[in-house]
Amino acid sequence: MATAQEIVGKHTADAPVNIEGLVEDLGVELVRKADLHPLIAGQIECIEPNRFRISVNKNDHYYRRRFTTAHELAHFLLHRNLIARGVDDTKAYRSLDIGNFNNQNITREHEVEANRFASRVLMxxxxxxxxxxxxxxxxxxxxxxxxxxxxxxxxxxxxxxxx
Ligand SMILES: [Zn+2]
Structure with missing residues (x-):
């Protein structure tokens, strides 16, 4: 079986990076155009033990949706043990009490880390x-x-x- 590193390498070999393919190859379900609260950019939820789903707000521009997908992927790769039921991200990529989960485990530092990961993986x-x-x-x-x-x-x- 390919390692996460190999899967990342395959999808980031040229621009534009295939962020959707990367997420799905890592075994994470992806809803590319989801109905979410208007202030929420995206979310990642645990749908059953060790099964995760990323959903991205259908009303956002495609480039924004790509960034959101990469940001949520970062929570999966870097903060999986903090996801619990799920994490919502506002348009500013903060976990607040709007949306579905109000996750208190994810701090401002985790969000900065997720944004940095998203930036690196997409570029x-x-x-x-x-x-x-x-x-x-x-x-x-x-x-x-x-x-x-x-x-x-x-x-x-x-x-x-x-x-
Ligand atoms: Zn986040």
Missing amino acids: PKDLVRKYHGEYAGDITLLAKKFQVSEEAMGYRLQALGLA
């Missing part, structure tokens, strides 16, 4: 460097290539010292 360092060269640093082209918001790409370029 792998080597690929960003490669296309940053090819596109002469054009952030609009880069954001389109990676299917992320220009804001998310801007943060990533800064983190990599390419801004």
Whole structure:
């Protein structure tokens, strides 16, 4: 059986990263366009012991939904023991008392960690460097290539010292 690392590698070999395929290959159910509270971007829930489902707000732009999917995947990979019944994320990626779960285990630091993971998985360092060269640093082209918001790409370029 492939390790999580190998599965991640397969889906992040080129841009845009196949975030949906990655989630599903890791054995997590994915509802790409879910009916959620208007202030909730996404959630991850435990549907039975060791079975998880990520749901993403159908009203969000596709690029936002990709980021949300990656953020929820981070909770699965990094914070699985804290998920309990589930975790909701607001549009600002905070676990608050709106939505379905009001999870108190997930702290601000966990959210920062999940956002950092999402940024890294959607915009792998080597690929960003490669296309940053090819596109002469054009952030609009880069954001389109990676299917992320220009804001998310801007943060990533800064983190990599390419801004
Ligand atoms: Zn979160």
